[in-house]
Amino acid sequence: MLISVSQTPTASAVPAAPSTTPSAAAPSRPATAPLLTPLGLLTVLLGAALPMIDFFIVNVALPTIDHDLHAGPAMLEMVVAGYGVAYATLLVLGGRLGDMAGRRRLFLWGLAAFGLTSLACGLAPDAWTLVAARVAQGAAAALLLPQVLATIQAATTGKRRARAVSLYGGTAGVSSAVGQVLGGLLVSVDLAGSGWRAVFLVNVPIAAAAWLLAARTVPESRSPHPSRVDGAGTALLATALITLLLPLTEGRAAGWPLWSWLLLAVFPFAAAAFVAVERRAERTGRTPLVPPSLFRIPSVRSGLTMLVPFSLGFGGFMFVVAVAxxxxLHYGPLAAGLSLLPLCVAFFLASLAGPRLVQRFGRRVV
Known part of the structure; x- marks a missing residue:
């Protein structure tokens, strides 16, 4: 399934992804920055879990959405892909904005936007409205998620930081798998006749509770030397992703119309322009959206060599298995979700054990 390409951002939302954003690269906590309390840590981890769970929670609900909204295969793929493309395009930008405007402030904005867009998804009267709301929800997730690891880096030190990062890894791991289990449960229970809409509406009270907790417990932090927003790089990256993923996701179901081939023809030019703009920005002393020099670091190259295939395969698997x-096999939503419970448990345990194993045995674990 070509949809797996668009799901790369969420699979890469496990610990490796946010650390590539400038906001997550803070080497140490400023001496005057307040510490993150246990309740504050729980709050930011809850904020991290919401967008990660929501990427996969919809998979089990897709057949029900299809039946209710007469969506069709192409539209169902857009329900998933729209979220992923918006998230991937704006993730680094969200980190930059947190550096500039304050991570707590962006975390609160992101939570509010995520709750409102979840409400829009749950109330969508037709498939196109649902797709539009999912795109907006992905943008909100990109605003929210980068602030979590950046806040942990800025407001913790020593063993507390190591433990917090380990818990973040566990949250990321289990969220990716538990989403489909939770989705199957919500669709099966059919709360107040809401059906598939419950997988989105459940986010609203959780986001509201997290917002109230964050307003009281999450300290404000920002980069002492924030990088400027790379507007040209962001626009070109969005263009490249859309011109590649939209025709690959919708072209086959639509019979490969002319627009799909035109977009695919634009893609290599948009990608080349993005690379050129990023190289020029770095040569002139500015901070590009994706600094090309990152790819000269051996650990980055080896990490991407493993992470990209994993992301492609995991995203595609989770989408296909939920439908299949x-x-x-004609499983009900609950049975389909529960069948992934062993994966959820193993993912959670491995995510918690991973940092400790790496500290003891090094990169051989990876």
Whole structure:
């Protein structure tokens, strides 16, 4: 399934992804910055779990959405892909904005936006409205998620930081798998006749509670030397992703119309322009959206060599298996979700053990 390409951002939302953003690269906590309390840590981890769970929670609900909204295969793929493309395009920009305007402030804005867009998804009267709301939800997730690891880096030190990062890894790991289990449960229970809409509406009270907690417990922090927003790089990256992913996701179902081929023809030019703009920005002393020099670091190259194939495969697997279990094996939503419970447990345990194993045995663990 070509949809797996668009799901790369979420699979890469496990610990490796946010650390590539400038906001997460703070080497130490400023002496005057307030510490993150245990309740504050719980709050930011809850904020991190919301967008990660929501990427996958919708998968089990897709057959029900199709039946209710007469969406069709292409539209169902857009429900998933729209979220992923918006998230991927704006993730680094969200980190930059947190550096500039304050991470707590952006965290609160992101939570509010995520709750409102979740409400819009849950109330969507038709498939196109749902796709538009999912795109907006992905943008809100990109605003929210980078602030979590950046706040942990800025407001913790020593063993507390190591423990917080380990818990972040566990949250990221289990969220990616538990989303489909939770989605199956919500669709099966059919709260107040809400059906598939519950997988989105459940976010609203959780986001509201997290917002109230964050306003009281999460300290403000920002970069002492924030980088400027790379507007040209962001626009070109968005263009490259859209011209590649939109025709690959919708072209086959639409019969490969002329627009799909035109967009694919634009893609290599947009990608080349993005690379050229980023190289020029770095040569002139500015901070590009994706600094090309990062790819000269051996650990970055080896990490991407493993992370990209994993992200492609994991995203595609989670999408396909959710549909196959229900449409092919005729499982109910709850049975389809529960069948992934062993994966959820193993993912959670490995995520918690990973940092400790790496500290003891080094990169051989990876």
């Amino acid at each position: 279990l229900q449409s092919g």
